[in-house]
Structures are given as C-alpha cells and as structure tokens.
Amino acid sequence: MIQFLIDTIIRALDLALIAVALSGVYSLIKFPNVALVQYAVVGAFVGMLLQQAGLPLVLALPVSAIFVGLVAVIFNVLLFERLLTEGSAIALIGSLALSMILSAVFLLAFGPAAYRFDLAVAPAMRVLGARITVHQLSTLAITVAALGGFAAILFFTRLGREMRATATNKVLASASGIDTRRVINATVFLSGVLAALGGMTLAMRGSVSIDLGTQMLLPVFAAAILGGLGNALGAIAGALVISAAETFVTNTNFGVLTGTDFLFLPASYAQTASFALLVGFLLLRPSGLFTSEVSRV
C-alpha cells in the first residue's frame, strides 16, 4: 500500500510540471500546445550539456530552465501568434509539426540512445517497507518548490493578477490597461521553465531519450484535461488521478483472476489506462474534473 502511494506520487511528479505548464498556457491562448512536451526534452538535454560543460547541477537546472523559457517565447512570437489567427485547431497542428522538427533535431544531435545526468546512483532507502531513492526525494523537492513558486506568482503578484484577468476576459483586461501580449509571453516563459524542470527532474530519476516527449504527450494531456484545461493547479490533481490509475494497472497482481500465482499486465498498459480514462472522461464531462478557479476570479 505504501509502495502504491509512493509509486503514484513519483509518477505524478513525471506529469505534474508539464501538465501545469500546458494548462497554464491554455488558459490564456486557448490551444493545447503539444510542443511543451518537447520543450521538456530540450530542457533535459540542455541541462545535461551544461553539466558536461562543467556547471554544477544546481546551476545547470535553472540556466537550462530559463533558456527553454526563452525558446518558448521565441516560438510563441514567431509561430503561434501567427497560427492562432487561423484558429486553435490550426495552432494545434502547428505545434504537432514543431514537435516533429524538434524530434529531428534531437535525433541528429543526440541519436537514439538514452542519456542520464552524471549523478551518483545509490541503492534505494527503505521507508516503511517501500523503496525511495535519493533522486526521487530531491526531484520531489524541486517539483514542489517549482509548483509553489508558480502558484505564488499566480496568486500573490501583479503579474499573476494580470494573468488571471487576461484568462477570464482578454478584451476587458486589455481595455483596463493590461498589456495582454506581455502577460501572455510572460506566461509562455513560465510554461517553458516549468516544462524544462519537468524534463530535467524526469531525467534525474531515470534517463532521457529523444522519444521521451512522444511518450509523455498523452499522459500529460490526460492529466491537464482531467484537471480542467486552463486550470493550472487542477492539473496537479489530474496528474495524481492519472498516476493512481496507471500504478493500479501495473502494480496489481491479477493472478487471482486466472488462478495463477502471478499475473501482471504489461507495464505499457499504464498508458492505455490513462488514455482510456481520458476518453471516457471526455465523454462524460467535456469540461474537466474541476471547475476552473481562474474563470471565477
């Protein structure tokens, strides 16, 4: 049971940062930016390169996150502002196309092999019978800090107020003197930072290869949609629900059903669980699990 809880939380860590980024940007520009999962991979690779270049990890993480934030703003200004004039479906397709191009860049630059940070790997500690590794704990701390920081910006700063105002009613926000374009690009920057941290913490727990973005796409979407797209903090709850479903599918011994000692479903069915949950959920509640707090401001 403890192991189940811990596995669920660890998996939620994989998803939460990127899902929050996705949801946060959606609240302002109303299209789900698929390329965010690739920004996470960019963050991980850049962080590794910085570490190889001699930067200590505590510096490599924020430098790479800021770099990816800027990249996100550049793509937003050059690409998505233009595509959005054609409609959200066009922008969505554009973000898919951008993801493919980024995949090609990763493939040429890094090849198909998996990479990891240069971190000492130690055997796991036992906590109440469940296993936890040092890196799981350190990335948990990073993730909580990043999410806390984002929430603080959203609720306790002028920028946060402007973000919420713009999300609620862009025209009105603009009329009351808010520079909505600046607010949107600030949010895009933050989303890039969060996604990059998401990618780097994932890589710290395991490894990163060029397929990571594609593999994360649907679970992250499932988490963000379940939390109510546009409701940034709802995405955290969405991530927990998705992780619990995935962990249930892979950790449960179904041997009882077939009369054998052990029967586990293939671990890649974890994703199937989240997709099925997503589709079923979309059928029942097309607007998400939680009413958007942002819209009630």
Add this chain to the structure above:
Amino acid sequence: MSEFLIHVAAVSCLYGILALALNLQMGFSGLVNFGLIALFGCGTYGAAFAHLWGWPPLAGLALGLIFAALMGLFFARLGARMSEDYWGIATLSLAEIMRLVFTNEQALAGGAQGVSGLPVSFAGLAGQGAGLSRLALYAALLAAAFVLCQRITRSGFGMALKMMREEPQLARALGYDLGRMRAIVMVISSLMAAVAGFLYAHYLSFVGPEQLMSHETFLIWSMVIIGGIANNWGVVAGAFLMQFALAYVPFVKDWLDMPSDFVAATRLVIVGGGILAFLIWRPKGLFPERIGGSHG
C-alpha cells in the same frame, strides 16, 4: 519505368486514398481527426487476421471494413460530445490504445512481432508485371475514391458538410442532423482508409503495430495541408509529392554521405517543416479550395 519508381507510385496511390479520406473529414467537415492511422490499421489487421486464420484474403478485406465502420461510428459518436481540439486528442488517444494493445497481446496477431509472410498481390506475375499490375489496381481504386469524394463534396450533402464546418450552430438551426452527417462522413472515410490498409498489408507482406505510430497520421495530415485543404485534386497531388520527396531521402543520404540517422531526421523535417511552412505562408495549400463551385 524502374521498379523503384513503380514502388513509390504504388505507395503514393494508397496514400492518395488516405489523404482523400482525411480530407473528407477535416477538409470538408472540419473533423480534426488525429487517429486516422487506426482506421488504416483496421484494414491492415483485417488482412493479418485472415492470413493467421487461413481465410482467403478477401475475407480479410471484409473483416477490415467491418472493424473500420464500427470504429468510424465510435469516433463520430465521441465527436458529438466535445469540441474539435478535444476530439483531436481523443482520437489520438484511441489510436494509441489500439497500437498498445496490438503491441502487447501476443495472442492477437503476434504482439510486437506482428504478422509477416502475407501473400503479396499479383506476386505470380513475371518481371515488372507484378509491380505494374499492383500500380494499375491501386491507381484505379484511387480514381474511384476520387470520383466518390468529388461527387460527395459537390452534392447538397457536401454543401451541408461545409456549413457544419463553418457555422455548426446555423446548420443545426436549419434542421441538419449534425450527428448523422458526422457518422456518414466518418463511415465512408473509414472504409476508404481500411481499403488502403488492406492493400498496403498485401503489398508490404507484413503487418505490425509500428505501422500505427501517430506520426503516420501526421504524414497524411501534411499531404492534406500541403496539397490544399478541402481540394480533392490538391490532396492527391500532396500525397504524391510527399511520398516522392520521402522516398528519395535515402539517395540524398548516399549522395551527401550523411550518417544513417540523417534519413529519419530528414523525413521528420520534411513532414513537420512542410506542415509549418504551408500553415504560415500558404495556409490554403498548393491548390486552394474552390469557393462556391458547381453546386446544384
């Protein structure tokens, strides 16, 4: 005509059928389907099951068509309840579920291994006869699919589809049953995709879950966007253009003496870059939709 040229032309014809199917959905009806490859997969796996169970190949076609019609109807039902980008994500998820199930269930068509050794159509003919006969068959089916699409889109029903795409509220107010229209479009285009899948399986001689990767769907999207959304001539031209461009990448690699990852990367850039470039600079594609046209 060299055999390689025949090969590329034959595959282009099959992708032409897929591009027409997607065009019917997203071009004319505004249905953002990111799971088209699953409908294609109904055709390939229909062929695979028939081969495994020792049925004649044509029974596999029937099986594939039944799968595809059911899946198309299910997609359409989903579409009734959600907005277009949500539907896009939902269809993408369904296609991925199908791929994951076929990857992990060995009892179903070999799991990750897939099914190989399917009979290749016209394999008995000597020399270039086999390749040319296949090309002729695929070209004839492409022509038939084209005529069908032209007839649909120029009919009153086609007009109603465009209204559903542009002004769904108005269409509903005018008394059109959008759910039924969506279902009809999805079933017709799903059947087309399944036919292409069935022929592809009996061309490659191999069916496996890797053929259902989502980037295959985006390849078809690139054909539609580059050729011209809602223009049947355009999307067929787009299919040929993309297939020929992709087929010659390995030769460019040999010529420039590039590393072996170059081929995969260049293909991604051609598809992704093609989509982006056209969306930005020529969103209506090479052959823009003809507005108005000859509606009765």
Add this chain to the structure above:
Amino acid sequence: MTRTTPALATLLAATTLLSAPAALAEITLGAVIPLSGSNATPGEDQRRGIEIAVKEINAAGGVLGEPLKVIVEDSAGKPQTAIDAARKLVTVDEVPLVIGSYSSGITLPMGEYLVQEGIPHLNPASTSGLVRNIGDSSFSMVGLDNVSTEFAAKEVIANGWKNVAVLAVNNAFGQGVAQEFQKHLEAMGGGVKTSVLFTGGQPSYRRELQQLEATDPDAYVFTAYGTDAALIMQESFELGLQEDAPWYSILITMMNKDTAPEFKQGLSGMDVGYLGAGGEGYAATYEADYGETFLSAYGGYAHDAVLFAAKAIEKAGSTDKQALLTAIRALGDEGFTGATGEIKLDANGQRMSQPYLKFKVEGNDLVQMD
C-alpha cells in the same frame, strides 16, 4: 552529319561507361543491419565484420575474378525501414543476395519479403525459432534459440536457482526466448514465476522491475539489447534487486558494452561463441583495424555470411539466382569453415551445430568461464 555522328557516339559511349561499371566490374551483395536505433552497437560490429570479410576476399583476388562489394543499408531497428532498404537493394542495386539483419523482429519480415522476391537471404544473427519458417531461400549462419535457451536453462539449474523471474524484450526474439527458456527450465524441474515482456526505448523500467520483484524469485533471468539493458541494470541496482537475487543474462554480449561497471557486479550469462577453430586471424585483423576487441558476438557471423556468400557465388560460377541457391545448399551440405567455426546447414537451411560460452562480468569486461 559527319560531325554529329562522332559526337553522338561519344555521348553513347559515355552513358554506357557511366551506367555499366556497377554491373560489370564488380560483384555486389547487399546487407541490411541496424546502424541506428538501440542496436547500433552490435550493428556496427556486424558492419566491421562485413568490411573485414570484403577486404580478405579482395586481397585474395575477389569473386570470379571481380572485386567484391557489399552495399550496407540501415534497418534503423524497424521492420518497415528494413523492408524498404531490402527493396532498394533488390530493385535499384539489383544484388543477387541479401545478408541481414540483427534482431529477429526485423529478420523475419525482411526475410519473408526476400523469399517472395526469390532473392537468397543469409541470416547472420537472429536466433528466434520462427526464423526456421521464413522460407526455402533463407539460410541461417547462426544456431537458433531452442538450442541456446536449453544451454541457459541448464546453467540456471546448475547454479541452484529453481524458481526464476524472466524479463525479455517484446519482439520475436524476446517472445521466443521467454517461451523456449520456460519450456526447457520446466522440463528440468525448475519453474518460471513470471515472464515480463518490456517495450524498448522507455525512460524507466521501474514498473517492470517491481513486477518481477513481487514474485520473490531465486534469480532474475533476462535478455535485452544495448541501452535498454543498461537502464534496466541501473534501475535494478537502484531498487536493490541485485542485492536480493543474482542476475543472469541470456546473450550477454548484447548488453555488456553499454552497461556501466558499477551496475553489473556479479552478473553472469551466456552467449554464442565468438570464434571457432581458425578464427584467430579474424580476431587479430579486427583488433588491428579498430583498436579494440569485439563489440558483440555477432560481427564474426556477419563476416562469415559474406565469406559463405562469396564461396557460393564462386561455386555457382555466376550470380544467377537459381544457380546461387543450388550452390548455397551444396555448400551448406558439405560444410564451410569460417571465423565462427564450421557452418553446416540442415534441411531447413539452418546452422546445425553452434558453440556457446559461459561468461561472468569482472569490472567492465566479460570473462569466459568453462
């Protein structure tokens, strides 16, 4: 008129010259191997084996008096890419024989395609039992996994491990190994508590490892390729699975090079033999040319596939497909000695006897046990 004719003639001659040499001046074979993807390391080993074989043959005067050339294409570890590559070799380069590939998941569909085209196919590495059924014109230079898993099962029993958990990659090779190994182990009185198949290329294999751990086995038996295996070993170390029970690798050279030494202490395993009697020359050339020892066990088999093909073409006296097939069968019957020992083919065109070796890891290297 008189002026244009010589010009035309020159032009004609030039076109003939430009197009002809490939067909006339050399014998060209094709090979499809994984140069990219997670099997790029053994693929590179295969490429080196082929390169050495071509050099040896050309140094000894070529084939039928012509120089030999092998066009190497990348399978990228994907069936579709491999079939497309084989199609290019057959239709554009018009090779009389194709060698390939590495993993059975690729070799099967590609081999079936080649059989349908009537092009002789030599399998230099894939060990799935299904390879036997590819078809008449397909031949294996390596013994299949019904033999190798029996060897592994004997080892496991001899080590006193009665109940084991099996982890294998989800493709034809892994499926075959898991099934065959279980069959042999049960016949010897042991048991498999669970068999988990994993999909390659994942960022983490914790879930699979936890499933294995839940069955509390005497030992973990696994088979995985390159970088996937490296991550599995790292995570099993992190999760403490390596403390609980020993790990045993089937075809250990597939994963040893990519795995860091601290994550594979105490690992043992088995693989096909690198070298047979008479293979010392090959090993010496390899180390001289590439400055290191073999990357995997499979370069020698690719090397032998080229030698075998060249010998068969000599025997056939031409590159005509029918004559070549007859020659390959005849050569398989009488036996042929390459770097990996004697290659004799059975009625299905599969290699009959196959040397296997036991290994254990010491530091970063594999040490042979007897």
